Amino acid sequence: MTGAVQTSAEAGDLAIEARGLSRRFGDLVAVSGLDLQVPRGMVYGFLGPNGSGKSTTIRLLCGLLLPSAGSARVLGHEVPGDAERLRHKIGYMTQRFSLYEDMTVLENLDFIARIYGLSRVLRQQRIQEALQQYHLGELARQFAGRLSGGQRQRLSLAAATLHRPQLLLLDEPTSAVDPQSRRDFWEVLFALVEQGTTILVSTHYMDEAERCHRLAILDHGVLVADGTPLQLMADIDCAVVLVESAVPRAVQRALSGLDSVRSITQLGMRQRVLLPRSVGQPSEQVRGLLQAAGIEAQCHDTTPSLEDVFVAVTRKGRSSASGSEVMP
Amino acid sequence: MSLQRLWAILAKEIRQLRRDRLTFGMIFGIPMLQIIMFGYAINTDVRQLSAAVADQAGSALSAQLQSQLEASQVLRIVARVDSGASLQQLLDRGQVHVGVLIPPDFERRLQQSVRPAVQLLVDGSDPIILASVQRLGNMRLGMDTAAQVEPAVQLFEVRNFYNPERRSAVFVVPGLIGVILTMTMVMFTAVAIVRERERGNLELLINTPVSSLELMLGKVLPYILIGLVQVTVILLLGAQLFDVPLNGSLLEVYVAALLFIAANLGLGLLISTLVGTQFQAIQMAFFFFLPSILLSGFMFPFDGMPRAARLIAELLPLTHFIRLIRGLMLRGVELIQLWPDVLVLLGFFLLSMTLAVLRFRKRLD
Numbered sequence: 001m002t003g004a005v006q007t008s009a010e011a012g013d014l015a016i017e018a019r020g021l022s023r024r025f026g027d028l029v030a031v032s033g034l035d036l037q038v039p040r041g042m043v044y045g046f047l048g049p050n051g052s053g054k055s056t057t058i059r060l061l062c063g064l065l066l067p068s069a070g071s072a073r074v075l076g077h078e079v080p081g082d083a084e085r086l087r088h089k090i091g092y093m094t095q096r097f098s099l100y101e102d103m104t105v106l107e108n109l110d111f112i113a114r115i116y117g118l119s120r121v122l123r124q125q126r127i128q129e130a131l132q133q134y135h136l137g138e139l140a141r142q143f144a145g146r147l148s149g150g151q152r153q154r155l156s157l158a159a160a161t162l163h164r165p166q167l168l169l170l171d172e173p174t175s176a177v178d179p180q181s182r183r184d185f186w187e188v189l190f191a192l193v194e195q196g197t198t199i200l201v202s203t204h205y206m207d208e209a210e211r212c213h214r215l216a217i218l219d220h221g222v223l224v225a226d227g228t229p230l231q232l233m234a235d236i237d238c239a240v241v242l243v244e245s246a247v248p249r250a251v252q253r254a255l256s257g258l259d260s261v262r263s264i265t266q267l268g269m270r271q272r273v274l275l276p277r278s279v280g281q282p283s284e285q286v287r288g289l290l291q292a293a294g295i296e297a298q299c300h301d302t303t304p305s306l307e308d309v310f311v312a313v314t315r316k317g318r319s320s321a322s323g324s325e326v327m328p
Numbered sequence: 329m330s331l332q333r334l335w336a337i338l339a340k341e342i343r344q345l346r347r348d349r350l351t352f353g354m355i356f357g358i359p360m361l362q363i364i365m366f367g368y369a370i371n372t373d374v375r376q377l378s379a380a381v382a383d384q385a386g387s388a389l390s391a392q393l394q395s396q397l398e399a400s401q402v403l404r405i406v407a408r409v410d411s412g413a414s415l416q417q418l419l420d421r422g423q424v425h426v427g428v429l430i431p432p433d434f435e436r437r438l439q440q441s442v443r444p445a446v447q448l449l450v451d452g453s454d455p456i457i458l459a460s461v462q463r464l465g466n467m468r469l470g471m472d473t474a475a476q477v478e479p480a481v482q483l484f485e486v487r488n489f490y491n492p493e494r495r496s497a498v499f500v501v502p503g504l505i506g507v508i509l510t511m512t513m514v515m516f517t518a519v520a521i522v523r524e525r526e527r528g529n530l531e532l533l534i535n536t537p538v539s540s541l542e543l544m545l546g547k548v549l550p551y552i553l554i555g556l557v558q559v560t561v562i563l564l565l566g567a568q569l570f571d572v573p574l575n576g577s578l579l580e581v582y583v584a585a586l587l588f589i590a591a592n593l594g595l596g597l598l599i600s601t602l603v604g605t606q607f608q609a610i611q612m613a614f615f616f617f618l619p620s621i622l623l624s625g626f627m628f629p630f631d632g633m634p635r636a637a638r639l640i641a642e643l644l645p646l647t648h649f650i651r652l653i654r655g656l657m658l659r660g661v662e663l664i665q666l667w668p669d670v671l672v673l674l675g676f677f678l679l680s681m682t683l684a685v686l687r688f689r690k691r692l693d
Contacts, residue, residue: 062535064692080691087537098532100340102347107340114336115536159532 015040015167015198016061020070023056023221030056032221033070038200038214040166043193045212046202047310053221054202055095058169061200062092075167088116091160095171097152101145105136105155108144109162116163130158134188150181157188161197168192170201174208186211206307219314229306236304238262238312239282243271243290245297254293260285263311272302274312333538337546341520345550359508359558363565366504377457379426380407380418385434393446397428402464415449425451426461498573501566502653503626505559506588506646510620513555513589517596518609520547521688526606534690544685548593555589556582575660583663584656587673588649594680595645601687620646648672 016038023031031053038044046054059065063083077086099108113123131137134154216226262274283299415427427449437445524530566572624646641647648669
């Protein structure tokens with residue numbers, strides 16, 4: 001693999017390639033017609049609200065669920081058909097802590113190392129490395145059930161990487177973790193990528209999404225946008241206006257329900273207002289609307305953030321009537 | 329099939345079991361408590377039934393009859409009244425199970441032997457009590473003839489019937505091995521897989537190279553060892569407390585137990601692949617447990633049951649084990665003579681394990 005070819009989307013360069021991947025649970029369509037291409041050697045993010053199909057997609061990709069339609073190739077293996085041979089090459093970190101709480105850190109790591117068939121020498125060596133790299137040395141004899149959220153997450157990642165997988169699938173790994181631990185965690189992820197690992201990580205944190213090399217945004221089981229974070233922010237078909245006023249709730253009331261306003265997000269005394277890009281001079285528009293409602297406010301155009309992208313694209317699937325609803 | 333992975337699962341199971349103090353304690357506690365409890369309590373020789381006597385004769389012979397009744401230990405005279413109506417009252421209130429009415433013309437009746445000399449009023453609501461007292465009726469006849477110094481043989485015969493040596497403990501203990509193993513073994517593996525599912529461990533485990541067979545065997549093997557430990561506990565206590573003989577070969581008893589343990593573990597594992605929660609698993613284990621106790625021949629004689637019940641009983645491993653263990657321990661036969669039951673137990677194990685392995689999918693749907 002030379003650098004020149006790496007940029008092309010040849011099958012050999014893709015860690016994951018999914019075509020029309022779908023999964024239904026009864027009447028619920030969890031994942032619908034997902035086309036996905038994840039190049040090797042990067043952190044690829046799945047961004048989406050709860051219930052958007054992130055976990056289901058990850059489970060489909062490692063063969064834990066059968067697709068209702070479509071197919072996927074992961075590291076050159078068809079899933080779910082060839083999932084058994086894939087198991088040696090991937091590491092999976094479940095959303096819920098899934099190591100044994102009644103066993104110690106060391107016992108858990110040793111168990112996983114044995115299950116992956118590592119030799120005795122390799123086992124000792126890798127476990128020692130893992131204890132050091134993930135700062136688990138002092139916790140080695142602690143029961144996993146007594147660990148904090150951040151410690152559990154480090155242990156889970158250590159266990160998922162003992163067999164040096166080419167692909168790591170991480171399902172909301174940082175959901176129960178404090179900000180500092182999240183920062184540390186991402187440092188480790190980038191170190192793994194540097195060693196050649198491909199990482200697919202699902203998240204609902206914007207700051208984490210922004211750290212990914214590439215990103216797919218999922219909404220109600222549909223892939224609504226993908227690209228690098230910068231691309232996504234540049235390609236957004238919305239204009240963003242920042243409104244500052246003394247009466248933010250009144251601004252909210254004045255603007256909500258209007259067809260030309262896609263969404264309003266309050267940030268303290270300010271509001272980010274999303275308008276369709278087709279609207280000319282968006283800040284003038286908003287100022288006009290507010291003046292008509294008798295509200296004094298300062299309005300500036302501003303550059304879209306990833307959150308704006310998220311809000312804009314995940315709106316589409318829903319009815320436009322609720323377009324003025326406040327995003328949390 | 330990798331021995332290293334099998335060993336990893338096995339070692340993990342043992343480690344977790346050792347840390348689960350309550351379950352670990354139950355491995356020894358359940359067999360000990362149950363054998364002591366049931367060894368003493370399950371007793372088909374009914375003794376010391378509370379009785380009331382209305383002695384309207386008041387003769388030396390009627391007094392002798394009463395002392396004979398008490399000597400039989402079947403009855404314990406707790407009240408003396410003077411009329412049949414009072415006896416009825418005591419029975420109605422449930423204060424006694426048996427009423428003995430000795431009429432004023434007791435001695436004349438004995439001489440004439442036309443009508444029965446003594447009336448026994450029995451609380452027939454419990455068939456076991458009724459049966460015992462009916463047998464007591466035989467004894468009275470013996471006593472009658474003894475009065476005429478004729479065949480004391482009959483009286484002797486009745487005594488034999490009552491089995492003064494408490495033989496039923498001997499009969500119950502070997503069966504108890506089977507009952508206790510059914511209860512603990514099926515339960516252990518019934519929750520084995522589903523517990524990992526509930527705790528979230530399974531999603532990680534099925535994403536590793538571990539195979540269904542490795543996982544299933546790794547879950548079964550530690551409990552085989554535990555089952556054999558339980559057998560040893562019951563055998564030792566049975567010999568110590570109840571003088572239960574071992575007329576056959578000890579090795580063959582263990583072979584039979586091993587087969588039975590394996591069959592139950594396989595069944596439990598199959599349950600574990602069928603259910604979604606530990607609660608369901610325990611319910612299913614109980615669903616299986618009750619007919620095992622009632623129909624296997626442990627509680628009631630197998631031959632006395634209706635045909636349909638016997639057919640169901642043939643589908644329960646306990647039925648076959650009870651035949652094996654009673655044969656080995658009490659009748660002292662060789663295992664090879666009981667080969668059909670041996671084969672059935674082996675078949676149970678192989679079938680349930682195969683089904684469990686086939687049913688278990690390394691998937692979440």
